[in-house]
Amino acid sequence: MNRPALPTRRRGAVRLLLTTATALALVTGCGGSGGSEATDAKGTKGTKSTGGFPVTLTSAWGTDRVEGEPLRVATVSDGDTSIALALGIVPVITPDVEDGDPVAPYKQRALDxxxxxxxxxxxxSDGTDYEAIAAAEPDVILGMNTWDMDADYAKLKPIAPVVTFRDKKHADTLTWQERLKTAAKALGRSEQAEQVIAANREAIRDAAQDNPVLKDKTYTYTVVHPEQITFMSYAEQDPGVFEELGLRKTERAKNYTAAKNGVSLENLDQLEADVLLVTYPFGDEGLLSASELENNKLFRSLDAVRGGNFAVIPSENTLSSAIAYPDALSASWVVEELTPLLAKAARGK
Known part of the structure; x- marks a missing residue:
């Protein structure tokens, strides 16, 4: 089935997010096999840094000082690679998160x-490869999207300045915008970061305006994990793109927390909402299959299911994981992919 075309206004905003930084790009010559454009003596193309140096960054593990404009950037997570690409930087080395699988669509578009x-x-596969990173001779190492900095920092710091969290709890609590801005400061790309954030904000605003059917509709977002059906849109959950597009949580959301978010088969009525969204990121390894849940008698009795206000968020194209772990590169693509699904479910049969 073909995905509904984006309104021209929103397509422009989505494309702007991916091209804003490119037009101002710092592209490291050793970052990949592409990049046939002529570069200057520093191996860069596009404009120079917009920030002042040196930059001193204090993290939970120590203090790092970036003396001058970084030209060679290494990353320790896919989210950090997204930050670099969103800012128009091709890292000299990154973790192989695809491991033979296709590159995520939003990342491929940025590479193109x-x-x-x-x-x-x-x-x-065995953690951060410090020797490979050292061999790439980076000027700076991005670690804004990692849970492994306790183990990594002491081994990365001798290689190059490490850009990471000010507080260990920020590994879970920082928004993608905050991660992007912290990294951009160290890279002298603060102006570009603000442009990326503004472009994403425009994409969301345009999507909401183009889909008024979403405004004030309640929603439940549930994920079928291996051990439970999880009520993901609990009261204190970051509302993220769902509520930015106009949806709001149900009253039942207050019954769930990050520590208490399981829904039993006997209580599937807890999922009831104007718009019900389910994803199966673990496939056959989930608690139950899509057909088992969607043929469940109680599930089928929900008003959202009977009225056609039910949608499955696909995991095959990485949409469900991008919703769970938004970053500087995926955020606008999530809006592009998710909005048509939400609007169709909000309209119902």
Whole structure:
């Protein structure tokens, strides 16, 4: 089934997010096999840094000082690679998160915009490969989207300045915008970061305006995990893109928390909402299959299901994981992919 076309206004905003930084890009010459454009003596193309140096960054593990404009950037997570690409930077080395699988659509689009065939990667199946990162000779190492900095920092710092969290709890609590801005400061790309954030804000605003059917509709978002059906849209859950597009949580959301979010088969009526969204990111390894849940008698009796106000968020194209872990590169693509699903479910049969 073909995905509904985006309104021209929103397509422009989505594309702007991926091209804003590219037009101002710092592209490292050793970042990939593409990039046939001529570069200057520093191996860069586009405009120079917009920030002042040196930059001193204090993290939970120590203090790092970036003396001058970084030209060679290494990353320790896919989210950090997204930050670099969103700012128009091709990392000299990144973890091989795809491991033979197709590149996520939003990342591939960014690579195409930057005229890069593929990224240089290291095998991260046993954790961060410090030797591979050292061999790439980075000027700075991005670690704004990692849970492994306790183990990594002491081994990364001798290689290059490490850009990471000010507080350990920020590994879970920082928004993608905050991560982007912290990294951009160290890279001298604060102006570009603000442009990326503004473009994403425009994409969301346009999507909401183009789909008034979403305004004030209640929603429940549930994920079928291996051990339970999880009520993901609990009261204190970051509302993220759902509520930015006009939806709001149900009254039942207050019954759930991050520590208490399981829904039993006997209580599937707890999922009731104007718009019901389910995803199966673990496939056959989930608690139950899509057909088992969607043929469940109680589930089928829900008004949202009977009225056609039910949608499955696909995991095959990485949409469900991008919703769970938004970053500087995926955020606008999520709006592009998710909005038609939400609007169709909000309209119902």
């Amino acid at each position: 915009e930057l005229d890069v065939d593929r990224l240089k990667t290291y095998d991260d």
